[in-house]
Amino acid sequence: MRISEIGEFGLIRRIGKGFSRPSSRVAVGIGDDAAALLCSPSSALLATTDMLIEGVHFDLAYTDFFSLGWKSAAANLSDIAAMGGTPRFCLAALGLPDGVAVEDVAAFYRGLTVLLRRHSTDLVGGDTCRSGKGLIVSITVLGEAGKKQMVLRSGARAGDRIFVTGTLGDSAAGLEILRSVECGVRNREKIKNRGTRAGIKKLIERHLRPVPRVEEGRAVALSQCATAMIDVSDGLSLDLGHICEESGVGAEVHEDLIPLSPALQGAGGLQERPLRYALTGGEDYELLFTVPPSKAGKLAALGIAITEIGVITRKRHIRLVGASGSRKPLVPAGYDHFRRRK
Amino acid sequence: MRISEIGEFGLIRRIGKGFSRPSSRVAVGIGDDAAALLCSPSSALLATTDMLIEGVHFDLAYTDFFSLGWKSAAANLSDIAAMGGTPRFCLAALGLPDGVAVEDVAAFYRGLTVLLRRHSTDLVGGDTCRSGKGLIVSITVLGEAGKKQMVLRSGARAGDRIFVTGTLGDSAAGLEILRSVECGVRNREKIKNRGTRAGIKKLIERHLRPVPRVEEGRAVALSQCATAMIDVSDGLSLDLGHICEESGVGAEVHEDLIPLSPALQGAGGLQERPLRYALTGGEDYELLFTVPPSKAGKLAALGIAITEIGVITRKRHIRLVGASGSRKPLVPAGYDHFRRRK
Numbered sequence: 001m002r003i004s005e006i007g008e009f010g011l012i013r014r015i016g017k018g019f020s021r022p023s024s025r026v027a028v029g030i031g032d033d034a035a036a037l038l039c040s041p042s043s044a045l046l047a048t049t050d051m052l053i054e055g056v057h058f059d060l061a062y063t064d065f066f067s068l069g070w071k072s073a074a075a076n077l078s079d080i081a082a083m084g085g086t087p088r089f090c091l092a093a094l095g096l097p098d099g100v101a102v103e104d105v106a107a108f109y110r111g112l113t114v115l116l117r118r119h120s121t122d123l124v125g126g127d128t129c130r131s132g133k134g135l136i137v138s139i140t141v142l143g144e145a146g147k148k149q150m151v152l153r154s155g156a157r158a159g160d161r162i163f164v165t166g167t168l169g170d171s172a173a174g175l176e177i178l179r180s181v182e183c184g185v186r187n188r189e190k191i192k193n194r195g196t197r198a199g200i201k202k203l204i205e206r207h208l209r210p211v212p213r214v215e216e217g218r219a220v221a222l223s224q225c226a227t228a229m230i231d232v233s234d235g236l237s238l239d240l241g242h243i244c245e246e247s248g249v250g251a252e253v254h255e256d257l258i259p260l261s262p263a264l265q266g267a268g269g270l271q272e273r274p275l276r277y278a279l280t281g282g283e284d285y286e287l288l289f290t291v292p293p294s295k296a297g298k299l300a301a302l303g304i305a306i307t308e309i310g311v312i313t314r315k316r317h318i319r320l321v322g323a324s325g326s327r328k329p330l331v332p333a334g335y336d337h338f339r340r341r342k
Numbered sequence: 343m344r345i346s347e348i349g350e351f352g353l354i355r356r357i358g359k360g361f362s363r364p365s366s367r368v369a370v371g372i373g374d375d376a377a378a379l380l381c382s383p384s385s386a387l388l389a390t391t392d393m394l395i396e397g398v399h400f401d402l403a404y405t406d407f408f409s410l411g412w413k414s415a416a417a418n419l420s421d422i423a424a425m426g427g428t429p430r431f432c433l434a435a436l437g438l439p440d441g442v443a444v445e446d447v448a449a450f451y452r453g454l455t456v457l458l459r460r461h462s463t464d465l466v467g468g469d470t471c472r473s474g475k476g477l478i479v480s481i482t483v484l485g486e487a488g489k490k491q492m493v494l495r496s497g498a499r500a501g502d503r504i505f506v507t508g509t510l511g512d513s514a515a516g517l518e519i520l521r522s523v524e525c526g527v528r529n530r531e532k533i534k535n536r537g538t539r540a541g542i543k544k545l546i547e548r549h550l551r552p553v554p555r556v557e558e559g560r561a562v563a564l565s566q567c568a569t570a571m572i573d574v575s576d577g578l579s580l581d582l583g584h585i586c587e588e589s590g591v592g593a594e595v596h597e598d599l600i601p602l603s604p605a606l607q608g609a610g611g612l613q614e615r616p617l618r619y620a621l622t623g624g625e626d627y628e629l630l631f632t633v634p635p636s637k638a639g640k641l642a643a644l645g646i647a648i649t650e651i652g653v654i655t656r657k658r659h660i661r662l663v664g665a666s667g668s669r670k671p672l673v674p675a676g677y678d679h680f681r682r683r684k
Contacts, residue, residue, distance in 0.1 A: 034425050
């Protein structure tokens with residue numbers, strides 16, 4: 001069904017009915033001039049927004065609408081996680097080109113709300129409009145964090161140890177595989193060379209439906225161990241660079257400590273070696289955080305999958321330490337929308 | 343200067359430094375994963391978002407970047423006003439095509455923040471990214487309203503009187519004049535026919551830099567007179583239609599009571615008669631609200647410019663009453679992005 005058949009208000013009614021089942025925290029949801037929301041008085045309100053543009057951030061040749069909705073939510077939930085917060089509310093604005101079917105829009109909202117619901121986050125408002133060219137997604141997520149528990153980018157101190165959740169680089173490798181498939185490179189022989197079928201699937205899934213580390217971020221914040229935290233959305237080297245810049249420090253990262261998944265290590269035929277995807281790949285949505293040595297012992301009790309990868313230094317350089325102990329500069333490189341073309 | 347020369351992070355630094363001077367309510371502003379904001383515990387948090395796309399919502403042939411920033415803020419502030427709320431925080435996401443100069447982006451933020459500051463609203467976050475084609479603006483405004491003072495769309499009852507702030511139709515007439523200028527129609531003779539120079543300027547200004555009725559909305563809400571309120575962004579007939587639909591009522595509007603500005607009444611050479619712009623024009627950002635007869639007397643004390651234009655009826659039709667007393671259906675018509683092409 002074409003959107004022009006039901007119009008903007010028909011579309012809003014469908015979205016409101018189908019995808020918004022607000023909790024008791026929502027005084028007014030979709031359908032009025034603004035949503036009215038209830039927050040806890042002891043918390044700070046967290047707010048983050050992200051714009052995703054077809055042809056720049058995603059390609060409908062590689063992603064389905066469900067995954068796109070999922071990932072749009074994930075990117076913003078991840079920002080709340082990186083503050084140590086709890087996501088609460090979401091607003092979604094969509095610019096829709098003429099050809100998009102109502103069913104595709106519904107699939108987008110399904111993906112969006114499936115992930116939101118896993119994190120008890122209500123879709124409370126948004127906007128839908130026509131786009132002259134290309135699909136445009138703009139998501140805002142609001143959350144809460146205890147005023148004393150928030151973890152910023154700016155608190156890292158020399159001597160702090162650097163930790164990261166999960167594994168890095170899968171998403172970028174998954175994107176490369178999706179692109180090569182699109183270019184017609186994929187065939188049985190090639191797939192074999194790329195590793196196991198399950199491994200390939202895993203890498204692609206991590207690109208299309210990343211899992212934001214909301215529980216992990218909250219656990220780290222509640223433990224009050226961390227001095228700084230950020231989510232790895234632009235690549236380890238860039239995001240660690242942000243922490244160092246905001247904190248006025250440097251860092252040394254041990255090459256062989258950077259956690260790589262079996263899927264990434266087993267994948268053949270990639271253009272770069274696995275480490276490269278971890279350092280500059282982006283879109284992993286893992287959390288990177290720093291902890292003073294005296295508190296590092298408390299982390300084990302949190303029961304989350306983390307790896308220590310290096311240490312914060314006084315000298316404001318970021319260096320990569322090789323297996324042999326060699327040190328070389330780790331130049332912040334990753335995804336800058338205006339300088340690199342994806 | 344091209345954005346590619348300073349990159350995404352250079353741009354964010356400029357925006358953060360130049361346009362964000364956060365108040366004490368902002369615990370963390372631009373530059374971290376999310377903004378952290380302090381709200382009053384006795385209020386509900388209001389949240390609204392709007393996406394504006396070049397070629398659909400605006401044309402850079404008619405508007406400058408300052409005005410575009412101003413209007414982007416106005417549209418969202420107006421939504422907060424329509425709830426009877428106080429705007430507090432703003433997040434701005436921009437998709438920028440390759441050709442845009444840093445100076446243009448700065449002018450956009452100047453226009454945005456000049457209006458935000460008039461309403462003591464902090465720019466606390468956002469996103470900037472490359473757009474493959476066309477400028478894209480997505481603004482989120484957060485506000486607050488006393489839980490008992492919020493005015494929704496759904497409370498209008500039969501017998502309530504209908505009021506509107508300011509005058510209607512100027513913005514649409516202004517757009518028509520801007521378009522005719524762009525098409526080369528404008529010449530001295532034509533301008534004369536369009537009314538006074540000051541009148542034309544006024545209409546154009548109301549289109550490019552609309553004034554959101556934040557003070558008026560708050561005054562109405564605090565007086566606790568109004569049963570329903572909405573901002574006139576899609577045109578009187580459509581927005582009154584929203585109130586009637588949400589409230590389960592109808593309305594009668596008196597044609598000769600609809601407030602038209604001297605500029606609109608004096609404008610010559612327009613394609614439609616002035617009333618038409620008021621009924622279906624949109625983007626006026628005036629407030630439309632309903633008040634029970636017993637409370638209408640209290641409105642004068644508020645000291646705001648309002649006009650009574652009709653009455654809410656039990657029968658769920660919206661009718662336009664002519665000067666002679668004749669009644670005809672007022673079909674909700676205005677701007678539906680997916681059905682009408684601007």
